[in-house]
Amino acid sequence: MQLLSLTLDGFKSFAHKTTIKFEEGMTGIVGPNGSGKSNIIEAIRWVMGEQSARHLRGDKMADVIFNGSTDRAPLNRALVSITFDNSDHYLASNFTELTITRKLYRNGDSEYLINGQKVRLKDIVDLFIDSGLGRESFSIISQGRIEAVFNGKPADRRAIIEAVAGVAKYRKNKETAEKRLSATMDNLNRVNDIISELN
Numbered sequence: 241m242q243l244l245s246l247t248l249d250g251f252k253s254f255a256h257k258t259t260i261k262f263e264e265g266m267t268g269i270v271g272p273n274g275s276g277k278s279n280i281i282e283a284i285r286w287v288m289g290e291q292s293a294r295h296l297r298g299d300k301m302a303d304v305i306f307n308g309s310t311d312r313a314p315l316n317r318a319l320v321s322i323t324f325d326n327s328d329h330y331l332a333s334n335f336t337e338l339t340i341t342r343k344l345y346r347n348g349d350s351e352y353l354i355n356g357q358k359v360r361l362k363d364i365v366d367l368f369i370d371s372g373l374g375r376e377s378f379s380i381i382s383q384g385r386i387e388a389v390f391n392g393k394p395a396d397r398r399a400i401i402e403a404v405a406g407v408a409k410y411r412k413n414k415e416t417a418e419k420r421l422s423a424t425m426d427n428l429n430r431v432n433d434i435i436s437e438l439n
């Protein structure tokens with residue numbers, strides 16, 4: 241699996257559609273202060289499902305939409321697409337190339353797409369959950385997060401180790417199963433109440 245390209249269109253300072261192609265090996269992004277280097281990293285985080293505006297240095301999610309400059313009016317929509325070579329099927333999909341797209345409109349409407357097909361956020365999260373990528377992963381370490389890891393509580397550090405070890409998926413599955421079990425128990429209790437009323 242290899243990151244092939246990233247397209248930003250109306251995302252933060254990227255008012256114009258901009259595509260960055262990643263070659264094999266290491267890529268460095270350089271530029272003056274405030275030129276948008278961190279915005280590129282945040283675009284990667286966002287397209288992979290980030291739900292916290294705060295993690296993207298905003299107050300609300302609409303802050304990711306280009307909000308105008310001296311020579312350009314604000315835009316109504318942010319779009320980011322990321323393309324991976326998935327010929328080794330590292331990501332759980334039959335596609336050999338995967339393009340994930342996220343769009344957000346000022347009225348709050350949003351869309352996620354995988355290879356042009358509309359999908360749910362859950363599908364994006366599931367695609368990355370076992371990969372070491374994704375919104376909660378440590379493949380992207382932002383400024384200040386290293387300090388937070390060192391100063392974190394043991395339970396927080398455990399969550400990090402679980403995420404890195406790939407057991408986060410099982411914890412999530414367990415939580416879903418527990419919720420279903422609890423709902424089933426409620427239904428069962430209701431049935432028992434009805435049976436005793438009828439008796």
Ligand code: ATP
Pocket residue numbers: 251252253254271272273274275276277278279280303304305306307308
């Ligand atoms: P540094 O080297 O100082 O860390 P950087 O190259 O990482 O800087 P960023 O932090 O990515 O730069 O970009 C900051 C710029 O993005 C600021 O000029 C800010 O005004 C602009 N910006 C952020 N959000 C938006 C938005 N929604 N619309 C337009 N511009 C935005």
